[in-house]
Each structure stands twice: as structure tokens, then as C-alpha cells.
Amino acid sequence: MLIYSQPLELTKLLAAIDNFLQGNLTPGWTVLVKGILVGILILAAYTLIALSLIYIERKVAAFFQARLGPNRLGKYGVIQSLADMIKILIKEVIQINKADKLLFYAAPFFVIVASVLAFGALPFGMNLHALDFNIGVFYLLAVSSLGIIGILLAGWSSNNKYSMIGAMRSGAQFISYELSAGFSLMTIVVLSGSMQFSEIIEGQRYCWNLFNGHLPAMIAFLIYLISGHAETNRGPFDLPEAESELTAGYHTEYSGLQFGFFYLSEYLNMFIVAAVAATVFLGGWMPVQIKGWEAFNQVMWYIPSWAWFFGKAGLLMFFSLWVRWSFPRLRIDLLLNLEWKYLLPINLANLLVMVVIVLSGFTLTDLFPALFGK
Amino acid sequence: MKFIQYIGGIFTALRSLAGGMIVTWKELLTPKVTMEYPENRKTLVISDRWRSELIMPHDENNEHACTACGICMINCPNGTIQVTSSSIDTEDGKKKKILDKHLWDYGSCTFCNLCVITCPSDAIIFNNDFEGAVFDKSKLLHRLNHEGSKLRDRKKEASTLDTSAKKENKEA
Ligand code: SF4
Ligand code: SF4
Numbered sequence: 244m245l246i247y248s249q250p251l252e253l254t255k256l257l258a259a260i261d262n263f264l265q266g267n268l269t270p271g272w273t274v275l276v277k278g279i280l281v282g283i284l285i286l287a288a289y290t291l292i293a294l295s296l297i298y299i300e301r302k303v304a305a306f307f308q309a310r311l312g313p314n315r316l317g318k319y320g321v322i323q324s325l326a327d328m329i330k331i332l333i334k335e336v337i338q339i340n341k342a343d344k345l346l347f348y349a350a351p352f353f354v355i356v357a358s359v360l361a362f363g364a365l366p367f368g369m370n371l372h373a374l375d376f377n378i379g380v381f382y383l384l385a386v387s388s389l390g391i392i393g394i395l396l397a398g399w400s401s402n403n404k405y406s407m408i409g410a411m412r413s414g415a416q417f418i419s420y421e422l423s424a425g426f427s428l429m430t431i432v433v434l435s436g437s438m439q440f441s442e443i444i445e446g447q448r449y450c451w452n453l454f455n456g457h458l459p460a461m462i463a464f465l466i467y468l469i470s471g472h473a474e475t476n477r478g479p480f481d482l483p484e485a486e487s488e489l490t491a492g493y494h495t496e497y498s499g500l501q502f503g504f505f506y507l508s509e510y511l512n513m514f515i516v517a518a519v520a521a522t523v524f525l526g527g528w529m530p531v532q533i534k535g536w537e538a539f540n541q542v543m544w545y546i547p548s549w550a551w552f553f554g555k556a557g558l559l560m561f562f563s564l565w566v567r568w569s570f571p572r573l574r575i576d577l578l579l580n581l582e583w584k585y586l587l588p589i590n591l592a593n594l595l596v597m598v599v600i601v602l603s604g605f606t607l608t609d610l611f612p613a614l615f616g617k
Numbered sequence: 618m619k620f621i622q623y624i625g626g627i628f629t630a631l632r633s634l635a636g637g638m639i640v641t642w643k644e645l646l647t648p649k650v651t652m653e654y655p656e657n658r659k660t661l662v663i664s665d666r667w668r669s670e671l672i673m674p675h676d677e678n679n680e681h682a683c684t685a686c687g688i689c690m691i692n693c694p695n696g697t698i699q700v701t702s703s704s705i706d707t708e709d710g711k712k713k714k715i716l717d718k719h720l721w722d723y724g725s726c727t728f729c730n731l732c733v734i735t736c737p738s739d740a741i742i743f744n745n746d747f748e749g750a751v752f753d754k755s756k757l758l759h760r761l762n763h764e765g766s767k768l769r770d771r772k773k774e775a776s777t778l779d780t781s782a783k784k785e786n787k788e789a
Binding site: 565585 | 641645647
């Protein structure tokens with residue numbers, strides 16, 4: 244395999260920092276400093292992505308509704324969400340008299356920590372991967388499910404019937420759709436034979452999993468997108484926050500920064516779902532390459548891997564916004580109907596089909612090794 | 618049979634969902650009609666029928682058509698207009714009322730147009746200048762007749778531009 248030139252890749256910069264640290268510090272300190280640096284970077288990226296997502300969402304939503312959206316603060320209103328953040332930061336955190344104090348204050352942290360943990364495990368680009376677990380997919384599913392504890396706690400400790408109903412709905416919805424999301428990711432794990440993100444991405448060098456597994460992979464992709472929407476409580480599955488029935492659902496009683504945590508994590512969870520879908524189905528940060536077309540591949544590699552990653556995730560997020568502003572909200576029984584009577588059985592059958600296809604060698608890489616093989 | 622219905626239902630649902638998404642996609646791409654106000658001041662079009670601010674048109678000789686009859690003041694449902702007048706003696710020895718002040722309160726006007734309709738001399742009209750916000754309440758009290766203005770001679774009146782504009786306005 245040829246080595247392509249990758250001018251915009253951050254690999255060299257990272258290596259330089261690494262060398263610098265190792266040259267000047269003892270190994271223990273190097274690890275510590277690196278850990279802190281990575282932590283700061285992840286938190287900074289977390290906030291930045293969430294803020295820009297809030298802006299993008301408002302803008303796209305406006306355009307779907309024949310409006311212009313925020314357009315006053317900065318050119319086209321780009322610093323609107325920054326101003327909103329400052330506003331939220333300086334707002335008072337209101338004490339609720341009869342709330343369960345400890346749980347009430349702990350709840351937003353559960354939500355935000357769960358999403359930061361999941362966010363930290365994403366492969367953002369070549370070598371831009373904080374931790375490459377050999378059970379990456381499993382880890383991601385596990386930590387992203389932690390958030391629901393925060394939501395249930397928030398609903399329970401608020402001592403408010405709207406919050407409680409919202410939290411219960413959210414719990415029912417999350418637990419149901421977590422099954423579907425898990426199974427559809429398992430379908431791809433079967434296809435790529437690994438749970439490690441780096442290996443899953445490497446396996447998609449010449450053919451995305453979406454096409455490699457053709458029919459079952461596409462069904463899994465659809466199901467993952469649907470259940471990802473439902474897990475992040477976004478329309479048309481936003482009944483936990485149905486404002487016409489529940490004021491604001493589980494975060495009714497929260498104000499100021501605590502509300503900000505819920506808000507940020509909602510947007511970040513949307514990004515995480517899009518990023519996982521992009522990594523697992525659409526090749527992650529791997530540029531589009533065609534076997535044998537060296538010149539074309541070189542051109543593709545000029546675009547840095549992190550741009551590919553954010554581009555693919557961005558497309559999926561746009562899709563998610565599109566869906567959100569197209570469909571009306573589901574009723575709770577229809578919502579559970581969709582999961583238990585449709586998605587889950589289809590998913591189970593789909594997993595079986597995928598196993599058969601992989602074992603009998605009907606994936607595209609097996610059928611046309613000259614075109615797509617590694 | 619049930620199973621066929623089940624599968625058929627999925628495809629019907631997918632088709633109708635896709636239909637909905639096509640509709641919203643078209644909406645995304647349609648040009649937006651929102652007007653961004655302070656930036657579009659130059660191109661802003663306000664309907665002629667829009668009533669913003671009561672004015673008394675004066676011609677180039679600083680003459681208006683108000684005879685100080687006070688009909689507008691009587692007809693105003695809100696007591697928004699105050700007409701004060703004084704009487705003078707003309708050269709041919711007759712007494713004549715002349716306008717001192719025609720005061721109109723922007724703050725209590727309901728823009729009902731009664732004053733304009735009932736004015737026998739067509740001396741007042743509403744203009745289109747809608748940017749009337751001020752920081753001080755006292756600035757809302759407008760004096761409509763200009764300083765040193767006087768009543769226009771009746772004979773010349775037909776030819777002045779202001780009244781013909783006024784007539785058009787009324788017809789509209
Ligand atoms: S428009 Fe109506 S309320 Fe306003 S000054 Fe004329 S008569 Fe009075
Ligand atoms: S504006 Fe018209 S109605 Fe009012 S006092 Fe003057 S002439 Fe009379």
C-alpha cells in the first residue's frame with residue numbers, strides 16, 4: 244500500500260508535543276500532563292461543538308419554517324449562542340424548597356458526565372482518538388446509557404409531577420430504544436468482526452460498512468438513526484419534553500447552569516449519535532478511496548481526516564434536523580409500538596441475516612475482493 | 618395475511634414519511650420573505666393607507682389650510698387634538714379667526730382617521746413616517762402648524778400640490 248502525503252493531518256503536531264513532553268519530563272509526569280491536556284481539549288471541543296450545534300440547529304430550523312433565524316449578533320447571528328451561554332452562566336440557580344437536594348444537584352452531572360465520557364471515546368480523526376478500547380462500541384453504548392440515570396434522578400428529585408412524568412416517559416423511551424440501537428450496532432460488529440473503532444474504520448478503507456453489508460447494513464443504519472433520535476429525546480420523539488403537556492419535562496425545575504448542562508448534553512448526544520453512525524456505517528475519518536486509483540486517493544487524502552469525520556457527522560446531523568422539523572410528535576403508545584412491534588423484531592431478524600451473509604461470504608468485500616478487498 | 622399487512626404497513630409508512638420530508642426540503646430552499654428592518658430602510662415599502670403621524674401640509678409660502686374651526690378637535694374620540702385660535706381684524710374690518718396652535722398627542726391617538734375625514738378644509742393628513750418612538754413622553758405632543766405659518770388664500774388653494782395629494786389619499 245502506498246503512503247499518501249497528508250499535509251493537513253495533525254499527526255506530526257501531536258508527535259512533536261509528545262517528543263517535547265518526553266524530552267523534558269519523567270514518564271509519570273508525561274502521562275499526567277498528557278492526560279490533563281487531552282481532558283482540557285475534550286472539554287473545550289465539547290463546549291464548542293455544542294454551542295455551534297445550537298446555532299446551526301436554530302438556523303436550520305428557521306429555514307425549514309420559512310424564517311431567517313438568529314441574524315442580529317455578529318454576521319448572520321453567529322455569536323448568538325455564545326451570548327446565550329453567557330446569559331445562562333450568570334443566571335441564578337434557583338433553590339427548590341421541597342426537592343431532594345442531593346439528587347437534585349447531582350442529576351445534571353450524571354447527564355453531562357455520561358455524554359462527556361461517550362464524547363471522549365470518539366475517533367475524531369487519524370490519531371485523534373483519546374482511548375482506543377478493544378471494546379470501543381460496547382464502552383460507548385454503556386456510558387451513553389448512564390445519562391438516563393441523571394434524567395430519572397432529575398425527574399424524581401424535583402418533586403414535581405410534570406418532571407416525574409417526563410422522566411418516566413424518557414426512561415421508558417430510552418430503555419426501549421437502547422435495545423434497538425445496541426442491536427443495530429451489533430449487526431455492524433458482526434460485519435466488521437471487531438468492537439474496536441480503529442479496526443472498524445480500517446475495515447472500511449475501500450468500502451463503507453453501509454454498502455459492504457448491503458441490505459442488512461442499510462436496515463441497521465435506518466434503525467440506528469431512528470433509535471438514536473429517540474434516545475436523544477429529539478423530535479419526533481420529544482415527548483419527555485412535550486411542552487404542551489409537561490411544560491418542559493424532567494428539567495422543568497432547573498435553572499441557570501444546571502439547565503445549561505441538560506441543554507448542552509442534549510445537543511452533544513445528538514452529535515455523538517451522528518458521530519457513531521458516521522464512524523460505524525460511513526467509514527469514520529477514513530477518506531473516500533477507490534482501490535487502484537492512486538491519484539484520486541491522493542487528492543482525497545489532501546482533505547484531512549478530521550474534516551472527513553466532521554463532514555460525515557455533519558451530514559447525518561443535518562438529516563436529524565430535517566427529520567425533526569418534518570414530522571409531528573408521536574404519542575407514547577405509538578412510540579412504544581414502533582419500538583417493540585416493529586424495530587426490535589426487524590432488528591433481530593436483521594442481525595440473523597447479517598450473520599448468515601457474513602458466514603456465507605455475501606458481503607461486497609467477499610464477493611468482489613478485487614474492487615473492495617483490503 | 619397479517620404478515621403481509623405488517624410488511625405493507627412499513628413500506629406505506631416509509632413512503633409517506635419520505636413524502637413529508639420532500640415537502641419540508643422544498644420549504645428549506647424557498648426564498649425567505651422576512652424583511653430585516655433597519656437594514657432595509659431604503660427599500661422599505663409602507664402602504665399608502667398606513668396612518669403613522671398626523672401632519673398639516675404646508676406649502677412653499679409656509680401656508681396651511683386650517684381655518685381653526687375646531688371640528689377635528691370635536692370629532693376626536695380621545696381628546697387628542699387641541700386647537701387654539703385667536704381672532705384678528707382684517708383690512709376690510711371683519712373679524713377673523715386664525716390658528717394659534719394645532720396640537721396633536723401621538724401618545725393618545727388611536728389613528729381612527731376621523732379628524733382627517735371630517736376636516737372641511739382638508740388641512741390635515743396622516744403620513745407614512747412610522748418611526749415615531751421617542752425617549753421622552755413630552756416629545757409625543759406635536760404642534761402641527763409651523764412657526765409663523767398662516768392660512769392659505771382660498772383662491773390659490775385649488776392649485777396647490779398638498780391638497781390634491783390629500784384628495785387622492787381620501788379616495789384610496
Ligand atoms: S385619528 Fe382619531 S384619535 Fe387620532 S387625532 Fe384623529 S380623531 Fe383623534
Ligand atoms: S384641522 Fe381641519 S377640522 Fe381641524 S381645526 Fe383645522 S380646519 Fe378645522
